[in-house]
Amino acid sequence: MKELKVSKINNGTVIDHLPPGRALKVLRLLGIDGSEGFMVLIAMNVYSKKLGGRKDIVKIENVYLSDEQTKALALIAPTATINIIRNGEVVEKRGVTLPDVVEGILTCPNSSCISRSKREPIKSKFLVVSKRPLKLKCHYCGEIIEEKEVSNYINLR
Ligand code: CTP
Secondary structure, three states: OOOOOOOOOOOEEEEEEEOOOOHHHHHHHHOOOOOOOOOEEEEEEEEEOOOOEEEEEEEEEOOOOOHHHHHHHHHHOOOOEEEEEEOOEEEEEEEOOOOOEEEOOEOOOOOOOHHHOOOOOOOOEEEEEEOOOOEEEEOOOOOEEEHHHHHHHEOOO
């Protein structure tokens, strides 16, 4: 029988198969800190038979991810599965995909990059030069963002 790690939710989003230890980073990315008042369930470093190892799970009541949040999630949790729950049932299940080019979402670490110029309305643009480990390169100035620091540069509207 399948063991239930944390209770089910009625409506909202379950983000499953997160890399172990990544749950709090995911909540930060989504801008959720608990002060919103809706139920948030977190499981960290729980065993997953399917993955044959540990994973994190985040369940958020009454919240559904935007396209931008889903794209940002791919940058920090490429193994994630997003489950949409309505009336207690999984009505949609999708993985996240890392694109070849990431537009917007990231702020270039180079403060003199043209994408950070206040006078130029230029959206940041990073090329994914390696997926594992993740490595991104700024299209404008060549600045590199490595996997371990990527969450520091995610900037959602
Ligand atoms: N879930 C939930 N509340 C519900 C329904 C599902 O919290 N009302 C959670 C489950 O606990 C699980 C995830 O949503 O963590 C996906 O549910 P389900 O597809 O039923 O589980 P699995 O088949 O194990 O999913 P997968 O194939 O993606 O591993």
